[in-house]
Amino acid sequence: MSTAAGKPTAAIDREHGLELLRQMLRVRRFEEKCVELYSATKIRGFMHLYIGEEAVAVGAVHALRPEDAIVATYREHGHALVRGVSAGSIMAEMYGKMEGCARGRGGSMHLFDAATRFYGGNAIVGGGLPLAVGLALADKLQGRRRVTACFFGDGAVAEGEFHECMNLAALWTLPVLFLCENNRYAMGTAIERYESETDLALKAASYEMTAWSVDGMDVLAVEEAARRAAGEVRDGGRPCFLELRTYRFRAHSMYDPDLYRSKEEIERWKEHDPIPALSARLQAAGLLNDADIEQLEQAISTEIEDAIAFAEAGTLEPVDELTRFVYFEGAAP
Amino acid sequence: MSVAPAKTITYREAMREAIREALLADERVFLMGEDVGAYGGCFGVSRGLLDEFGPERIRDTPLSESAFVGAGIGAAMGGMRPIVEVMTVNFCLLALDQIMNNAATITHMSGGQFAIPLVIRMTTGAGRQVAAQHSHSLEGWLAHIPGLKLLAPATLADARGMLAPALADPNPVLIFEHGSLYNLEGELAADAGAVDIERAAIRRPGGDVTLIAYGGTLPTALSAAEELATGGVEAEVLDLRVLRPLDDRAIVESVMRTHRAVVVDEGWRSGSLAAEVSARIMEQAFYELDAPVARVCSAEVPMPYPRHLEQAALPQPGKVVDEVRRMIGVPADE
Secondary structure (H helix, E strand, O other): OOOHHHOOOOOOOHHHHHHHHHHHHHHHHHHHHHHHHHHOOOOOOOOOOOOOOHHHHHHHHOOOOOOOEEEEEOOOHHHHHHHOOOHHHHHHHHOOOOOOOOOOOOOOOOOOEHHHOEEEEEOOOOOHHHHHHHHHHHHHHOOOOOOEEEEEEHHHHHOHHHHHHHHHHHHOOOOEEEEEEEOOEEOOEEHHHOOOOOOHHHHHHOOOOEEEEEEOOOHHHHHHHHHHHHHHHHHHOOOEEEEEEOOOOOOOOOOOOOOOOOHHHHHHHHOOOHHHHHHHHHHHOOOOOHHHHHHHHHHHHHHHHHHHHHHHOOOOOOHHHOOOOOOOOOOOO | OOOOOEEEEEHHHHHHHHHHHHHHHOOOEEEEEOOOOOOOOOOOOOOOHHHHHOOOOEEEOOOOHHHHHHHHHHHHHOOOEEEEEEEEOOHHHHHHHHHHHHHOOHHHHOOOOOOOOOEEEEEEOOOOOOOHHHOOOOHHHHHOOOOOEEEOOOOHHHHHHOHHHHHHOOOOEEEEEEHHHOOOEEEEEOOOOOOOOOOOEEEEOOOOEEEEEOOOHHHHHHHHHHHHHHOOOOEEEEEOOEEEOOOHHHHHHHHHHHOOEEEEEEEEOOOOHHHHHHHHHHHHHHHHOOOOOEEEEEOOOOOOOOHHHHHHHOOOHHHHHHHHHHHHOOOOOO
16 A cells, blocks of 8 residues: 555646545545434434545546436445535435435435436445446447446445446446445455455456556545546446545444454554545645635535534425335336 | 237237337337347247347346346436346346345435336246246235336236336336246237236126136136136136236225135245235225135145146146135035
8 A cells, every 4th residue: 555645746736636635525524423413313224434435436426527327335425425416415314304315215325316317325235236237228228428437345346246247237338437445344344354356456357347456545546547447438338447445444334343453454544544645745735735724624614514404404204205206206207 | 999800819929019019119118138139038029029129129138137137227217118028037036136125216215316117027937847946926025015016917918018008107017927828829909009007807707706816827717717607606807917006996896796705826825915915805895705715826835846746736726616615605526
């Protein structure tokens, strides 16, 4: 593992660098607030935090265009935020309110937003991959040059659906960008304990698709790789696979006592925290000062407080609407 | 009434005509599944379609049920109208995650944002001596799941006419084709088209008892009704047609006329669709009944290979006749 701060500073545009930093900070602060709200029992159910992994979603989503689609996992608050789903509608969703991005029906693990082509929030490991393959198939059959970005964790690689989908996407040359967020643990089982081959890009490459591994703690590296890969998917009309090597600083979920890894290991990875890494890099290049950071933090704090106020003020769906949306209302678009 | 001349057609051909018509009518429709193309479909339903429509619209898939069923869901969400063929209901077990966790939930989990206009066709049932792993009747299992719609065409008109409204439905629709029906042959109006996919249908009127069946057990119930008629018992045969949502009204109305009901279901008795229908009759027409609802289901055994044991395990007209005679107090031996 190399740190981003240790790399030679490529030319970074100040505005772009600040935007990447702002997005990572938004996700971090949002997740920190979620912990408080969970403890205060405002948010219930299963909740999985993205703290430590922010560079992956921020870098990858910045490589996408508005017409592209995203399929994500149950650890998807960050992806939704960066994609442009409003913090208020995400928070309201976790409050179970009608103003939520899925009307409160999904909760933390099932964020959906048709307007930004955000197709969930899938809580079955590997379950989103076939959907992504199908969305890409629809694009191919209708002659649309769009990318379907499919996020999934390292744990999904052990699922049959992963292998079925790698094969199908490559066989049918479908425009899917597979983004494997390798945080080294399938819930509490370390990758060395469940994979016979831990080089995940190698597995994808065996399905005849371009695949490589990226330092997922370096937002600029992620973004650069995702742009290249998305370009290959869009222009070449074929799938591409990125393994984004990352680490979650928090437990798997709010229920996880985190007994399966050492504090030392976590501390070692925190030295590669993507947020200070980017800050340091921007500061070293003279593109960022303390006042900038203060300003970012202030704006984010206001955004999150507004989101909480929005969720608090939201409405609970009347119980007589319980069985709505089991079937689609109206004709299919 | 149609004025077009009738033509002789098989169930298999009726299904193929329906698929062909759908492909011609809507560019967004395509068929995918194992061996639907070059092979012509495991049961010959799609024979000839690859030549006519080409490999983009008649797509042979790898043996990856989860991937291609899920891809059907994604493609439907992406604006297509996929017809996914899962060779048999037995193999849909390999795609249950996609059927149950995605197809049946996404509309609801997204707060109604996404429609899933998907059709999944599969062969179901036993009777061909293919033993325990290829003889399941799991319609009852799948009918348990809110968010899905289930159809069981048992006639030529339904084989011909259920697909179009299923494709027009914004929800995932599962169509079960009983393997014993493909060679069913008969007359069908040359211009036969779409049928409703909401209502059960009376296939034979009668006032003494209602035989409730679907799919592969419709011929069983009709045959039992014929035999009962020779003894002066007039059975009404109700074809459920739609397994979810069930047409409660048709069931209850028939029972209110006959005051007796026997449910004929190829699924295992415990937790079966027959159990659900019985419960609904009890809930909605208890005081109309002259006898407890009876069920003729498959024996609770993995389907055995030998013909005599398989036949013993399956609902047979004779068992239905015996149930009815017992119910109305006619000695089984007359």
